[in-house]
Amino acid sequence: xxxxxxxxxxxxxxxxxxxxxxxxxxxxxxxxxxxxxxxxxxxxxxxxxxxxxxxxxxxxxxxxxxxxxxxxxxxxxxxxxxxxxxxxxxxxxxxxxxxxxxxxxxxxxxxxxxxxxxxxxxxxxxxxxxxxxxxxxxxxxxxxxxxxxxxxxxxx
Numbered sequence: 001x002x003x004x005x006x007x008x009x010x011x012x013x014x015x016x017x018x019x020x021x022x023x024x025x026x027x028x029x030x031x032x033x034x035x036x037x038x039x040x041x042x043x044x045x046x047x048x049x050x051x052x053x054x055x056x057x058x059x060x061x062x063x064x065x066x067x068x069x070x071x072x073x074x075x076x077x078x079x080x081x082x083x084x085x086x087x088x089x090x091x092x093x094x095x096x097x098x099x100x101x102x103x104x105x106x107x108x109x110x111x112x113x114x115x116x117x118x119x120x121x122x123x124x125x126x127x128x129x130x131x132x133x134x135x136x137x138x139x140x141x142x143x144x145x146x147x148x149x150x151x152x153x154x155x156x
Contacts, residue, residue: 099139106135 072084110127117123 099143103139 072081072088074081075084110132113127114123117127
């Protein structure tokens with residue numbers, strides 16, 4: 001009789017234990033699914049942010065170089081049309097011309113410093129400063145690689 005009672009008790013407990021075990025497995029599976037969904041949403045948000053950044057960079061590039069677009073509207077008067085063409089050409093050469101002037105002035109100052117310091121190769125380290133390094137790299141990066149540089153070092 002005691003054996004029957006124990007078996008009856010075990011018979012009632014075992015299905016409940018199996019039910020609890022299955023519920024735990026289901027909750028664990030649901031938790032994993034929610035974590036995967038959250039990770040997917042994070043990745044999608046990051047992809048949208050990257051896409052928005054790329055579009056913003058593209059628009060910035062378009063706006064940056066829009067100054068160089070010729071705005072020549074023929075008037076039928078030769079003198080005014082020629083003046084418009086010259087003005088448009090000048091508009092596209094302002095930045096390079098200013099760069100040439102600034103670099104020429106900088107080179108003249110450096111040459112004068114070199115002459116004052118003795119005019120030999122041994123004095124070059126004395127007249128070349130960190131400010132010169134920064135100046136040259138700023139000019140080079142402006143004309144030849146600001147975006148490429150920023151893309152390269154953004155990944156690192």
